[in-house]
Amino acid sequence: MVSNRRRGFIIVRCPYCSNLSIAKISYRSRSCSFCGRRFTISQATIVKYADDARMASEIVRSLKKRLRV
Numbered sequence: 001m002v003s004n005r006r007r008g009f010i011i012v013r014c015p016y017c018s019n020l021s022i023a024k025i026s027y028r029s030r031s032c033s034f035c036g037r038r039f040t041i042s043q044a045t046i047v048k049y050a051d052d053a054r055m056a057s058e059i060v061r062s063l064k065k066r067l068r069v
């Protein structure tokens, strides 16, 4: 099974504008880089887990590409 979850990153969806943001898994809240509003991680939808920042940004890039119609 996956270990070190606590040291990883999550990709969260902003509850206000649906923008995807990267947050450390230990964070309790995050400011959206798109709309600037602050939300707690528990309010946001966790889309994916990633082991490190690079992997997280790769995931965001591919998700955004997929969402673009």
Ligand SMILES: [Zn+2]
Residues within 6 Å of the ligand: 014, 015, 016, 017, 018, 019, 032, 033, 034, 035, 036, 037
């Ligand atoms: Zn937002």
